[in-house]
Amino acid sequence: MIRDSLLTPNPLTHHPDLGAGQQHLSLHLAHTRMTILSLCFGLLFGALGLRMVDLSVLGLEEWELKPEVTLETYMPTRAPIYDRHHRLIATTIPAASASLRPHKLLNKPDVIIKKISKILPTFDAKDAVERIKEGKKFIWLSRKLSPSQQDKLLLLGEPGIGFHESEHRIYPYGSLFAHVLGQTNIDNKGISGLEYGLDEKIQSQEEIVTSLDLSCQEVITKVLMRAIKKFKAKAANALVIKLDTGEVISSVSLPAFAPGQKASEEGRFNRNTLGSYEMGSILKAINVVMALESGKAHLDTLYDTTKPIAIGRFRIKDFHPVDHWLSLDQIFLKSSNIGSIRILQSVGIEAQRAFFRHIGLLDRITTELPEVGSPHYPVKWQEPSCYTITYGYGISFTPLHFASTIAALMRGGEALKPTFLKRSSPQHGPHLIKPETSSILRNLMHRVVQEGTARKAKVPGYIISGKTGTANVLKDGRYVDGKVVTSFIGTIGSQLDKPEYLLLAMLDEPQPLQETFGFNAAGWNAAPVAGEIFKGIAPLLGIEPTPQAAGQNKSPLLKIIPTTFFKTESKG
């Protein structure tokens, strides 16, 4: 019998006729069990109470919570990039992407699409409607949602709108560093610039401190933009290299592009590292250095510059012909083409080639940037190409390549390897030329700025040395008259023997202006642009002005003020 085995074996409860007694004993059992039950309840609620005390006050049990993800603790897949003063120039923030699954929509697609296009201004509603009609099951709405956009989309309450965690690479200064930093693709992989060149380091969370200076970059960009406007130039670019460390302080190439947006091919092109250009008369500096280094010439060696030189059907003339022989330094200062060839003839073609190779002008240089152009030079090193090379035609370099070579020659002859990453100690290299030759070069270049073609690059208070170059643009194998690329290369410092920074500034096809008396040579555009850049960046780079340089310039600050004052007085 079930009940026999079911109930507690109590002999009294088994007899139906026991009446009140049986009731009493069973009650006794029930009472005992109610006590046990109450105890159990008490224990359970005691445990509950203790758990509550623990959670709220004691915190004994460490509830393993994953740390809250905030902007401070957020670890993105790409490390940030800083300028030389540790100012943030590229960073990654979390951002959601949104997608649409039309078949999961609760509301009519038209209604939802209308609401979405109000939230996302760049959303192409027509395209989306067409895709839905085509029966697409998945449509990207936006790959980069702002938090407020995401919030608004969430509040639509549509199960058909999905969100995906993603990241957004941010360049706080927009296009300012566009070419140097480069870009990432939609999967956050670097595709150009430092983003590509240093992709592995950036992805392995290595903090990147570049050699770039935000302030200089901004100043140079502004000056170049003004120059493009003023001279109606096609493009412009400039580089600043710190001479002792070889760091690239600034690299601007215009036109630029806005990161993350579609850019033209010209906009994406980094003129400083990828483009190769004929530098024109600047090459005469190399020619002079070569002659001095060969030991076959010194500053007052005289050369016959009275007659044009005929090579085949070409006749090489000078812009300002002279009827007497010129010394080496005069050839440089007057920028004589004939003189340059005479110098080469005294040294020899093979020596020229060897010297170009020796100072590294024939090998392409590498930096952290993946965009690297190669130098172009004649395959057969012979006349007449090697003649034109002396005054900067028939050979072309990337601006960064050329600038770092000139930098080496200007800083005492020590080879220099440019870098886009911060270096804290001076960089030394093998001597390419003798320090004495370097000193002569500095003097010559200083004189070009003081009394030669680069006078407009002068800035009161600073010792500036430089050389201008104007090269006709080569189009379809012919040099186009009137279309030129003008450049200025030079250094700035507070002592002539200790230049601190090198600047290379170039303008592509600047137009002759009334202001420049119809000229478009470098002295009329590249030189003044360089002067403006020097003026802007010298205080930022901490170059100390010297009274000696102020005196030389005939227009020191103290002298300017009374003159201006007088002029206004007389007008009034």
Place this chain on the structure above:
Amino acid sequence: MHESLFSHWWLTIDRWAFFTICFIALCGILLVSAASPAVAGHIGLGPGHFILKHGLYLLVSFAILIAVSLLSPLHVVSFCALGFFLSALLVIATALWGMEIKGARRWLMLGGFSLQASEFLKPFALMMTGWLFAQYHKTQNPHYLLANGILLVLSLGLLISQPDMGMTVLLSVCWGIQLFLFGISYKWIGIFLGLGSLGSLGAYLSLSHVRGRIHRFLNPDTMDRYGDGYQLHQSLDAFASGGLFGKGPGEGIIKRTLPDAHADFIFAVCGEEFGLILSLIILGLYLFFAARMLLSFWESKESEAIYMGTGLTALFLFQAFINMGSTVGLIPTKGMTLPFISYGGSSLMATGMTLGILLGLTRRYTPYKSQKSVGGFGLHMTGGKFYDRY
């Protein structure tokens, strides 16, 4: 009797218990007021929407409570029998025409009100099984035991069909408590516990959402903070951030992120905004009410009161325990309301009815003044027969 119906009722009920219920209801109003505006805002309703509805449901619940507590024990049994029959029919109707929400079919739309019939089925079923236990106890007629078993299997079957595992477990446990009081031998307790474990194992193996919950409970580290473990993590954070005194009414943030902040997870809002103090007070109120009920039944010495009353008290207390326990991570998460505090029409009314039955069962047949008080709580000795109390 010269007293009016109400004053007679007032003099014969356990007023301490009644006040406790009122306090619990007040806490409920407070917490629903704190939690629901955020929830209402989420689904585009006015901030006062749930508060107003909660107040209305509470009024109806108190009306039910008082009405049911006026019933004599004999009428209560008949009422429960009828109620059981009706609610079982409604649960079957729910299975056929109910609304499916989050994979479960528990709600039946009745003229704008979504009724969860199973909330009513639980107390009625326990009353019936308790009465059948008492009948067997008195008559030793095995048919009562058979009827008892059939009733239980039927009720559990209906709950499983929804499926509502929380309520199934709750009803099983409360029936087990009745069986325990009835005098089941320890050998059979072991067998039943074994069967219960097998049943749980079966549920664990066959129902994926049950498996998920248990797994997450046993391995909290594997929980995805923004995935399956989201609610519990939020809730634990709420208690931790609330501390002793809480952040202050309305200052909490959990209600913005938990969809059930005004219902199943209301206790987390309590912990966050009002701190440990109110949480412990609420816990104490439930315990105090249950203690008053159990002591009263203990004293009554009547098997009907003991089986029916204890079963129902356990139902009330266990539901509170499961809700609070899962909110603080003591037991696996179970979707269950905090009785008389959580928002929810069916839950409030069914609880009002449960409490009404309990207050009715503990009514004294002589007014308070003439009674001998025991232990300072106004406990009384009835000593008479169950049905002749009034």
